[in-house]
Amino acid sequence: MKIGFAGLGAIGTPMADRCAAREGLAVWNRTATKAEAFATDHPGVSVARTPREVAAGMDAVITCLPTSGDVAALLEGSDGLLAGLAAGSILVDCTSGDPATSREIAARLAEVGVAFVDAPVSGGPPLAAKGALTIMCGGSAEDVARAEEVVAPFAGKVVHLGPVGAGHAMKAVNNALLAVHILALGEGMVTLAKAGIDPRAAIDVLNASSGRSLASEVLIPERVLTGLYPQLFRLALLEKDIGIAEALARELGVAAPVLASVREEYRGLRASLGEQADYLDPIRAAEAAAGVLLRG
Missing domain, CATH: 3.40.50.720 (NAD(P)-binding Rossmann-like Domain)
Structure with a gap:
């Protein structure tokens, strides 16, 4: 072939x-x-x-x-x-x-x-x-x-x-859920760090508990706790995918207030962080805003 x-x-x-x-x-x-x-x-x-x-x-x-x-x-x-x-x-x-x-x-x-x-x-x-x-x-x-x-x-x-279209619908919703996990995990981890809990210990507990996700199991340990923050996937593209998922829900008459809220948050992040920002840069921004570093 x-x-x-x-x-x-x-x-x-x-x-x-x-x-x-x-x-x-x-x-x-x-x-x-x-x-x-x-x-x-x-x-x-x-x-x-x-x-x-x-x-x-x-x-x-x-x-x-x-x-x-x-x-x-x-x-x-x-x-x-x-x-x-x-x-x-x-x-x-x-x-x-x-x-x-x-x-x-x-x-x-x-x-x-x-x-x-x-x-x-x-x-x-x-x-x-x-x-x-x-x-x-x-x-x-x-x-x-x-x-x-x-x-x-x-x-x-x-x-x-x-x-045709089913694959792209699935991918859009998958990426929208990833975006939710990244935002929520960033906020949660920064909160725990401010409370005096070691980030590595917090991740170990999360990954043995019901709050775990790909973001907690892979992204945070490999890219955030190490301080590496590699540029692998543009935030702008993730924001695009959330928009596709939200538009699909709206087209089908499905109420999706969480997706709408996350889309607005990512729109703002895209505008403030720029077109070349990585999709994990919102966690870096949360670190800066809280005055803590998630390292371990």
Whole structure:
């Protein structure tokens, strides 16, 4: 199976790395130097100069971009994906996108005989590098079965959730819950530190109790208590995902006051911390506001 890969960002790069052993892999990135560096590190991988080139002659194309709008824009023009995708091929979109735009993209591709599966991922760069991501799929059973073969190099678990858009709905709600956990844990940990409780001891208790989460089990110990705060996932993208989840709830007539409140909080954080802030920087801001450091 020949695959084109578009989008060599923080998670796209290790995903593409897992695909590099496949014969005929082509990569494209908006910043061409990233694609060139990737190809240099992976003999046999070719660099596509345009989205059209990354799709030409391929059985499947994987997109991993910041937004569904970016994917839709990539289709357009004489050098766009649509100009290169052949009838019978499949586009597997691993972007953390929105269901409505995914359905529009799928309908557009169906007109030219190209299948579409929304397949956002969870697990971050570390699990991508291990080939252990969870893939949340939306599409027909036949198309998802094809997509499963496409994503196999970086997938640990593939779940078919429903029609096109279901994968992106699932990912948006998942990330919204992550955002809730990060905010609540940051506030709670700062409160405990101000109360004189050692942050490491507090985390040990939380992780043996009912308040534990990925944020407490992995993110705080590895990235906050160490003081490392690596820049791995932009807060702006998490805020985008919360917005997708909130909009979905509103569209379906579901009251979601917690999501609405968290969305407003993240909007404010995005404005104050900037577009390049990491998604854990709200905890750093809480430390600064309280005058404590969560280290242990």
